[in-house]
Amino acid sequence: MQPSSDLEIEAVRAVPTVAGFFFDDQRAIKAGAEADGATYRGEPTTEGFDRIREAGEALSVEIELSDGTTATGDCAAVQYSGAGGRDPLFRAERYRPVVEDRIAGTLVGRDPADFGMLVDETGALPGERSGGGQLHTAVRYGVSQALLEAAATARRTTKTDVIADTVGSEPATEPVPVFGQSGDERRANAEKMLLKRVDVLPHGLFNSVRKVGKDGERLLEYLSWLSNRAGELGDEDYSPRFHIDVYGILGKVFGPPYDSPDVIEYFRALRSAADPYPLQIEGPMDAGGRKAQIARMCELRDGLADAGLDVDLVADEWCNTLEDVRAFVDAGAADVIQVKTPDIGGIQRSAAAVQYCEGTETRAYLGGTCNETDLSARVCAHVALATDAAQVLAKPGMGFDEGYMIVENEMRRTIARRTRTVRRPGVAGDA
Structure with a gap:
């Protein structure tokens, strides 16, 4: 039986924010780009980069619940985006309307306690390009975080317990190394x-x-x-x-x-x-x-x-x-x-x-x-x-x-x- 609560998701918003480091063009660095203080000299080689090092971006996803509380998650991408088979460079403004339109349309009116179903549904939404793949991994990452907090709020438990219930695991009793x-x-x-x-x-x-x-x-x-x-x-x-x-x-x-x-x-x-x-x-x-x-x-x-x-x-x-x-x-x-x-x-x-x-x-x-x-x-x-x-x-x-x-x-x-x-x-x- 799926968990249930007396709450509903009333709104979904997205706010461009900053990440904790930088996006770096790994191919250019491995090819010998010379460090210049906090940045690198030379031209980028990975698609989407305007320079070898760019300021990291994030996109905060806010889910407003019917009791007035807000659950938040952050869409974020790795430092070496676009390298080693990873998704391309993440631009927050580009994906803001994806969250506020398409993902909001899937979530508004739903019970936030049902974490497993909601993350599966949003994760399966097609990519923003016509006929292309899944949503950017960063978007799925941030939306799932916000849904996790919403579920923990609705179930009145910890995020740890929501995840453990979802995958059928036994949580650690001491901090992980x-x-x-x-x-x-x-x-x-x-x-x-x-x-x-x-x-x-x-x-x-x-x-x-x-x-x-x-x-x-x-x-x-x-x-x-x-x-x-x-x-x-x-x-x-x-x-x-x-x-x-x-x-x-x-x-x-x-x-x-x-x-x-x-x-x-x-x-x-x-x-x-x-x-x-x-x-x-x-x-x-x-x-x-x-x-x-x-x-x-x-x-x-x-x-x-x-x-x-x-x-x-x-x-x-x-x-x-x-x-x-x-x-x-x-x-x-x-x-x-x-x-x-x-x-x-x-x-x-x-x-x-x-x-x-x-x-x-x-x-x-x-x-x-x-x-x-x-x-x-x-x-x-x-x-x-x-x-x-x-x-x-x-x-x-x-x-x-x-x-x-x-x-x-x-x-x-x-x-x-x-x-x-x-x-x-x-x-x-x-x-």
């Missing part, structure tokens, strides 16, 4: 993560050959520094997991095949540099398509296993949709799958993607992007709790502190709300 991202301030921000005892760190943003080193030497040096600094700043009972994102750059440094002696010996050096801390490498190569990416990831993973090297691989490039996640998991192409929340569409699909990893050898990392908002980050904290993901990204922004505070505190508050015992004055024995 948080993964901090450093941006280019990879040393200063890593130190802050170590001081705050972050579970997984530091991302590192190794998105060019210059940063990795023409032979990979700069990444090795950084990992050695990070291991030493973790020992200096961490307590004896603190053992973080190192997670480095290389954006496919190791594929440029070495090239296939990825089970070759040169590649395996380099990963042996990475493992040694990170000792004694666990190590996972995200996006080692970009093979140009899902099928090829899965094949190359399997090749490297098998090579590491044959060599007895304990380095986990994280899938990112060409693993964007729920169907992609299933394909990577089924092929055993990674130890960890990043569920990239803005790319996957509605947040119920992110929850389903995490659930798909359950019972397999693949762990689910509920990720996203620095270019989200505080609101979407809080919603993702509920998805992580509802599905007990292996780790969840601290977002938005690249400054670390703010994103970590937002995600960690939302989880702690929610757990307290779900587990607290209500005291009733004058009733003996209540605690």
Whole structure:
């Protein structure tokens, strides 16, 4: 039986807002675009970009309920929009009428308690172009967030519980391990993560050959520094997991095949540099398509296993949709799958993607992007709790502190709300 309430959706509005970082033309950056302060020199190469770095945009979706309350969600897209099979650059003003006309027409008059049906219906609406696909993933992402808050309000429960009921999961009873991202301030921000005892760190943003080193030497040096600094700043009972994102750059440094002696010996050096801390490498190569990416990831993973090297691989490039996640998991192409929340569409699909990893050898990392908002980050904290993901990204922004505070505190508050015992004055024995 579908949940019901005495509320109705009375109106749906959209407000152009700002995101927590930037849209960056990844192709131009990988091709060697030169940094110029906070921006890049050169011409963009990805369709839709007017310059290599553009200010991030978001679109807030407001759902007004019949009791006068308002539920909100934020349409947001990843920093590297248009790359690796992702949807094109998101422009808030372009999609505002889509929300206020077509989506509003579907939702007005409906019972907000029926989250599952409403997100499925809005997510299935066709794209804004004649005869073209689904709505932009950012739109589905933001609308689903607003519907989640509306459902939690109507059911008088937490967003975590609404998601858990939708996908049939058992929520976590402790905060999910948080993964901090450093941006280019990879040393200063890593130190802050170590001081705050972050579970997984530091991302590192190794998105060019210059940063990795023409032979990979700069990444090795950084990992050695990070291991030493973790020992200096961490307590004896603190053992973080190192997670480095290389954006496919190791594929440029070495090239296939990825089970070759040169590649395996380099990963042996990475493992040694990170000792004694666990190590996972995200996006080692970009093979140009899902099928090829899965094949190359399997090749490297098998090579590491044959060599007895304990380095986990994280899938990112060409693993964007729920169907992609299933394909990577089924092929055993990674130890960890990043569920990239803005790319996957509605947040119920992110929850389903995490659930798909359950019972397999693949762990689910509920990720996203620095270019989200505080609101979407809080919603993702509920998805992580509802599905007990292996780790969840601290977002938005690249400054670390703010994103970590937002995600960690939302989880702690929610757990307290779900587990607290209500005291009733004058009733003996209540605690």
